[in-house]
Amino acid sequence: MMDAVRTKWMGLLIPIISILLAFLAGAVIMVLSGNNPITGYAALVSGIFGTPYDFGETLQRMTPLIFSGLAVAFAFRAGLLNIGVEGQLIVGWFTAVIAGIVVDLPTLIHIPFAIAAGALAGALWGAVPGFLKARFEVHEVIVTIMMNYIAMHVTNSLIRTYFLESGQRTAIVNESASLESTFLSELTNFSRLHWGFFIAAAACVVMWFILWKMKRGFELRSVGYNKNASMYAGMSVKGNIVLSMTISGAFAGAGGAMVGLGTYGYANILPAFTNIGFDGIAVALLGASTSIGIFLAAFLFGGLQQGANMMQATAGVSPELVEIVIALIIFFVASGYVIRWAIDRIASRKGEK
Amino acid sequence: MDYVIEMNNIRKEFPGIVANDNITLQVKQGEIHALLGENGAGKSTLMNVLFGLYQPERGEIKVRGEQVEINDPNKANDLGIGMVHQHFMLVQNFTVTENIILGSEPTRRGAVNLKKAEKDVQEISDRYGLRVDPKAKIEDISVGMQQRVEILKTLYRGAEILIFDEPTASLTPQEIKELINIMHNLINEGKSIILITHKLKEILQVCDRCTVIRRGQGIGTVDVEGATESSLAEMMVGREVNFSVEKTPASPKDVVLDVQDLVVEDARKYDIVDHLNLQVRAGEIVGLAGVDGNGQTELIEALTGLRPVKSGKISISGSETSKYKPRKVTEAGVGHIPQDRHKHGLVLDFTIGENILLQTYYQKPFSNKGILNYNKMYEKAKELIEEYDVRTPHEKTPARSLSGGNQQKAIIAREIDRSPDLLIAAQPTRGLDVGAIEFIHSKLVEERDKGRAVLLVSLELDEVLNVSDKIAVIYEGKIVEVVEADQTDEQELGLLMAGGQKEAGEATT
Ligand SMILES: Nc1ncnc2c1ncn2[C@@H]1O[C@H](COP(=O)(O)OP(=O)(O)OP(=O)(O)O)[C@@H](O)[C@H]1O
Ligand SMILES: [Mg+2]
Numbered sequence: 001m002m003d004a005v006r007t008k009w010m011g012l013l014i015p016i017i018s019i020l021l022a023f024l025a026g027a028v029i030m031v032l033s034g035n036n037p038i039t040g041y042a043a044l045v046s047g048i049f050g051t052p053y054d055f056g057e058t059l060q061r062m063t064p065l066i067f068s069g070l071a072v073a074f075a076f077r078a079g080l081l082n083i084g085v086e087g088q089l090i091v092g093w094f095t096a097v098i099a100g101i102v103v104d105l106p107t108l109i110h111i112p113f114a115i116a117a118g119a120l121a122g123a124l125w126g127a128v129p130g131f132l133k134a135r136f137e138v139h140e141v142i143v144t145i146m147m148n149y150i151a152m153h154v155t156n157s158l159i160r161t162y163f164l165e166s167g168q169r170t171a172i173v174n175e176s177a178s179l180e181s182t183f184l185s186e187l188t189n190f191s192r193l194h195w196g197f198f199i200a201a202a203a204c205v206v207m208w209f210i211l212w213k214m215k216r217g218f219e220l221r222s223v224g225y226n227k228n229a230s231m232y233a234g235m236s237v238k239g240n241i242v243l244s245m246t247i248s249g250a251f252a253g254a255g256g257a258m259v260g261l262g263t264y265g266y267a268n269i270l271p272a273f274t275n276i277g278f279d280g281i282a283v284a285l286l287g288a289s290t291s292i293g294i295f296l297a298a299f300l301f302g303g304l305q306q307g308a309n310m311m312q313a314t315a316g317v318s319p320e321l322v323e324i325v326i327a328l329i330i331f332f333v334a335s336g337y338v339i340r341w342a343i344d345r346i347a348s349r350k351g352e353k
Numbered sequence: 354m355d356y357v358i359e360m361n362n363i364r365k366e367f368p369g370i371v372a373n374d375n376i377t378l379q380v381k382q383g384e385i386h387a388l389l390g391e392n393g394a395g396k397s398t399l400m401n402v403l404f405g406l407y408q409p410e411r412g413e414i415k416v417r418g419e420q421v422e423i424n425d426p427n428k429a430n431d432l433g434i435g436m437v438h439q440h441f442m443l444v445q446n447f448t449v450t451e452n453i454i455l456g457s458e459p460t461r462r463g464a465v466n467l468k469k470a471e472k473d474v475q476e477i478s479d480r481y482g483l484r485v486d487p488k489a490k491i492e493d494i495s496v497g498m499q500q501r502v503e504i505l506k507t508l509y510r511g512a513e514i515l516i517f518d519e520p521t522a523s524l525t526p527q528e529i530k531e532l533i534n535i536m537h538n539l540i541n542e543g544k545s546i547i548l549i550t551h552k553l554k555e556i557l558q559v560c561d562r563c564t565v566i567r568r569g570q571g572i573g574t575v576d577v578e579g580a581t582e583s584s585l586a587e588m589m590v591g592r593e594v595n596f597s598v599e600k601t602p603a604s605p606k607d608v609v610l611d612v613q614d615l616v617v618e619d620a621r622k623y624d625i626v627d628h629l630n631l632q633v634r635a636g637e638i639v640g641l642a643g644v645d646g647n648g649q650t651e652l653i654e655a656l657t658g659l660r661p662v663k664s665g666k667i668s669i670s671g672s673e674t675s676k677y678k679p680r681k682v683t684e685a686g687v688g689h690i691p692q693d694r695h696k697h698g699l700v701l702d703f704t705i706g707e708n709i710l711l712q713t714y715y716q717k718p719f720s721n722k723g724i725l726n727y728n729k730m731y732e733k734a735k736e737l738i739e740e741y742d743v744r745t746p747h748e749k750t751p752a753r754s755l756s757g758g759n760q761q762k763a764i765i766a767r768e769i770d771r772s773p774d775l776l777i778a779a780q781p782t783r784g785l786d787v788g789a790i791e792f793i794h795s796k797l798v799e800e801r802d803k804g805r806a807v808l809l810v811s812l813e814l815d816e817v818l819n820v821s822d823k824i825a826v827i828y829e830g831k832i833v834e835v836v837e838a839d840q841t842d843e844q845e846l847g848l849l850m851a852g853g854q855k856e857a858g859e860a861t862t
Contacts, residue, residue, distance in 0.1 A: 213727075215720045218707070225702045232659065232689070232697040233711045234680025 014339050015286050015293070018332030019300070026325040030317060040317045047310025048303040054310070056188025059197050060263060062302030064089070066200040067255025068280025069298055070207045071248045073289035075126075075140075077211055078244035079224035084129060084144025085252040086277025087151030088122035090270065092253025094155040095121035097260040097267040098163065100173030110176040115199070115257045122253015123246045125151060130245025134238035140245065148273065156269045169268035179262035194262035200298075203251065204291040210247070220244050252277060282330045301326060356415070357382045357514055357545050358403070358434075363412035365398055367754065369746030372398040373409070374569040378547075380514070385536060385546045387556040387563040387577070389589050391786040392758025393744035395569045396549045397439070400516050403547075404436040405429040416514075435507025436516040439523075439757060439784075440695065441499050443491045450474050450487040453506045477508050481538045497528035504535065515539065516547045519757065521555060522784045525645040525812055533559055551758075551786050553582040565589050590788040600798045603822040605634035609775050609806035610656070615665035617648070617655040624663070625651045627830030633775065638797060638807040640821030640838065642814060644850050648830040649810050650692065653779050656808075657689045658682040659697075670774050683712060686774035690765055690781045692810070698764045699752050705760075706734030706748035709767050741766035742792070757784045762793075769796055776800055779810040794820050814843050828852050 027037035048058050068085045075082035082088075096118030105113060129143035165171040179194040187193075211217035222230045223240040231237050255276065260267050283301055287293025308322035332339070358380040365373040372395040380386045388396050401407045403414065405423035413420055416432045423429050429436070443452050454470045474487040483501045491499060500520060507515055517536075521529045536546055536559060548560060556563055557577060565572040565588045572588060586594040610633040617626035626648040633639045643649055654660035656667060658679040667675045669685045677685065691697035699708050707714075710730045714720060719730045734748045743762045745755050752760060761784055768776065778797065782790045797820055801807055811817050817824055821838045826849040834849050 213724055215715050215723050215725055218714055218725055222700050222703065222711075226696075226700045228696045229698065229700050229711070232657075232679060232691060234678070234683050236678075 011288060013343065014336040015288065015297075015333055017339050017343075018286075018336065019329055021332045022325050022328035025328050026321060029321060029324060033321075035315065035317050040311055040315045040321075043311045043313075043315040043317070044304070044307040044322070046314075047307030050310065051189060052187065053189035053191045054306060056184070056191025056193035058299070058303045058306045059188075060191060060193045060302075061305050062298040063194075063196045063200045063258050063262070064255040064276045065279055065283050065298035065302055066295060067203060067251050067258060068277050069283030069287060069294040070203055070280075070291070071122075071126075071251035071255065071277075072280045072284035073287065073294060074207055074211075074251060075244055075248040076284060076289050077224050078220040078240060079227070080130075080133070080241065080244060080248075081141050082126065082129075082144055082245065082248050082252075083141050083281070084126065084147050084277075085248070085255075085280045086273050086275070087144070087148035088125040088249040088252035089256040089259075089274065089277045090148075090151045090155055091125045092118035092122035092256030093260040094158070094256070094267045095253070096257035097170055097173055100177030100261055101163070101171050104174060105176055107176040110174065111179065111261070114173070114177040114261055115254055118257030118260065119250040119254040122256060123250040126249020126252065127242060127246040130242040133245070134241040148277070152270055152273065155267070159267060159269050163267075164269075165266075167268075169266045172265045173261055177261055178265055179258065180265065192263050194258075196258035196262035199254075200258065201295065203254065204295050207251070208291040216243070252280075255280075282326065285330060286333050300329075355382070356380060357417055358547070359413075359415040359418075360399070360403060361413050361415070363399060363402060363414075364410045365395075365402055365407055366410055367398075367746075369750070371569050373402070373566075375412075376566055376569070376571040378564050378571075379574070380545055380547060381562070382545055383540060383543060384561040385540060385548055385559050387560040388547055388549045388566070389551075389553075389556065389563055389585060390566040391568070391589060392762065392784075392789055393568075393756040394566045394589075394786075396566065397518055397756060399566070400436065400518055400547065400549065403429070404434060404516060430510050430512070433511060433513035434516070435510060435512025435514070437500065437503040437507065437518065437520060439518045439520075441503055443499060443502060445490075445492045447491060448487070449485055449489050449491065449494075449502050449505075452491060452502060453487075453509050457510060474505060474509065477505055481508065481535060481542065483535060495528075497524050497531065500524070500528075500532070501535070512544070514545045514547070516549075518549045519551070519784060520548070521550055521552060522757075526814070527644075529555075551784065551790075553585050553787065556585065557582065567591060586787045589786070594787050595791055596787075598794045598798060598819045600801075603637045603801065605637040605822070606804065607635050608632050609635050609670055610808065611666075611668040612656070613666045613668075615652070615655065615667065616663040617651045617660060618663050619651055625830050626655065628665070629827075629831055631825055631832050633806040633808050635774070635804050635806050636801055637822045638801050638809055638820055639835075640817035640824045641808060641810045641827055642817045642824050642846050642850055643827035645812055647827050647850075649779075649827060652827070653689070653692070653777055653810060656682075656777060657687060683773075688768040688771055688773035688776045690768050690776075690778045692779035692783070694757075694761055694764055694783075699760055701751070701753040703752055704749045705738070705743065705745050705752045705755060705763055706731045708752045709734040709737050709748075709763055712767060712771065737766040737770055738763070740770075742789070758786060758789060761785055762789060765793055765796070769800060772800065772803065772805060775806045775808065777808045777810070780812065781809070782811075782816065814846055818843065818846070826850055 030037040030040050047054055049055055068089060071085045072082055096114045099114040099117035125147060129140045129147060132138040132143050133140045159170055163170040179196045181195050184193045185191060211221060219235045219240050222235060223237050227237050279301060283294055283297045286297035304322050304326055308319040311317040312319050356379045360378045363373050363376045376399055390396050402409050405425045405428050414423060421432060450471045453474055471487045478485045483505055485498060485501050485505055520532060524532060539546060550556060560577045562574055563577055564574040567589060612629060612631040615626055615629045616624050619625040641649060651660060655662050658677050662675045666673060669687060672685060674682055674685050710719060710733065719726055731748050738745060738748055741762050743766060744759050765781060782793055797807055809821055818838060824836050824838050824841060825832045826834045828850060
């Protein structure tokens, strides 16, 4: 019975221990660099929860992270490493914004239309590596990395040549396509929190539903675990590879739409990657590729990014430290095996006594 | 000190199940000690405890009279205990030597000394008659050879006590003979062996003593001398076991499977199935006998849509299926018990229930408009788990944590329950205990009597002879002879399988 309880909590215990260890290591680094870790972390926490504004910004930051986390996790469930979430997100952002600018529709139609346009662009961007993998066995990691660069440069050049409005960006999307919410913004002391947060939460439910309730999800997971057995059971391995990359890309593209229609209201020429897509890998890893896990992990990473500002402002800790903590969390989660082993050790030692 | 190994009153629990409950095993120096028990009785678990992979909740372990605590396999190695697992743990694109030294590389000034290692490996190989090429790549060598590499690995690390977990389950009869020779060599060199096997003949042939466990309980230890197959079986199952298959003469009807002039290529583009003709009728069991590697695997894969047909024709119940994908073949009325259960048969990370529904999840009532009804799925799974006596704590237990034999029973339940027109059973009883084998064989006969066609592919002649009505002998990709099962014997089959001709005198009878 001990064992049953142990396995059940292990999945939760490892991320939590990883996070604690990472914060502990962060504290050591703060001490070594001459800062007080207590004031440092106090600043971090108040940077997340301190004011309604900070909290609103945290939720705003976590919105696209949820999507990029879901995108990585969805492909991962089918046994694929989608490193191209970044690119899929960029094309989704761009396409959603353009759909928000060039057409005029009633709000209730325009918003879904613009989000769908973004998701579709991301889906196409994800389908290409999926197809190349299924048809020619080209490794998806290589193709998706290349497509990240293509995404960034192509959208940049499209903005530059066709849609440049002021400075480095496009026009603002029509009111009817905007996810901005005066209500949410006022509620949170004029943060940039927008309706997209709720859409992201709904997306978590969507992924859970597809993977665990739908026939397709059963097949996707099966292919992810064992291609031979899936083929034996009459599933289309190639079809499912393409499908999983397509849906993964759609999640990423929708995440881009949140940024474009909600946070900024425009698309701009990107000097570098947004990193939201790459952070999605960490979010999915920490969240163990589950919907709830991703939601919580996105909150953590969004909060860390937001709280980093306050750390610098009030405690004088450089924001790079937060990045180190994030990196350490990833490191410790990735070495979860070692932690599991250590827990087992301690538990069995206790059992004997 | 009499015993090299003493495991006293061992208890090991898993979530929802007591795998070992108060088991005692005592192994004498220089003996081959059999460990016998039904599928899921707890044999592998007990050996994993001895090898330091699991920690027991209770009980003590003594090695050469000294009480020890074995917390990990390295400790087991240090104590001279080596284990050859049922599923090998070799790196496919490494050479034999690289695999053997992995983790204990001999170094000279920090660099791995491969030359010396190769020499050492060669030396051990020669001493025990393992005939292993130290420079060969794992992916290029046979299953039997891979197993000998595993044996070598334990010897290289200085093992004095060797544990074999079902070593003969995946071997050909020839390879089994070689393995038995090797075991004798090991004993002559002063080693001790613990052998897990479901084949009672092997126990009688090579073992000195035998410990029996049943559902996690130790039943006792007996001397093999004086024991018989049925006495061992009874001790293990707790009732009398019927070794011969009970069946009435077959009454074959229409042709269900019709294979004409079939050519199939293997991975190296060689015509491994070479203009093969074969028919199986409704209401009969046709056994396919042959030495491993004569095209059986590729034939089955072609029949089930897993491998493309180069030329020729396959028809099932009158419709041509040569170009069908696996799903369409299944829907044409084919059930397939695959020979490699971990490769094709199971998604190990799915629950056992999901695995039982692997062929039917997309049909009503399990799936409706793309949505799965998990309640219905698990209801069905539960039914089959009971009917086929799959021993698992729960239908939602991951397939990975079932014992090998119970995994196999789940596959068989899935494939037979649909009562397909044509059932292709490849090594269906591999890794099953005698009681389960009896049950599966009677199921196959039951299907036959329902008017289904059964193609039984097995490397074990006993099984082919006992269960089949007709026996088709495959040699170099062709069916060289079809004989009535009750008019032939092991000797004649052996001759045919080696490419010999049927004697003229017998052919007329
Ligand atoms: N890692 C595990 N986690 C949970 N349960 C397990 C695990 N390993 C084994 N079990 C359970 O313990 C019991 C004993 O399993 P074990 O593998 O020892 O059987 P076995 O005697 O080797 O059977 P077989 O002849 O089929 O190989 C089974 O009921 C199995 O489901
Ligand atoms: Mg076993």
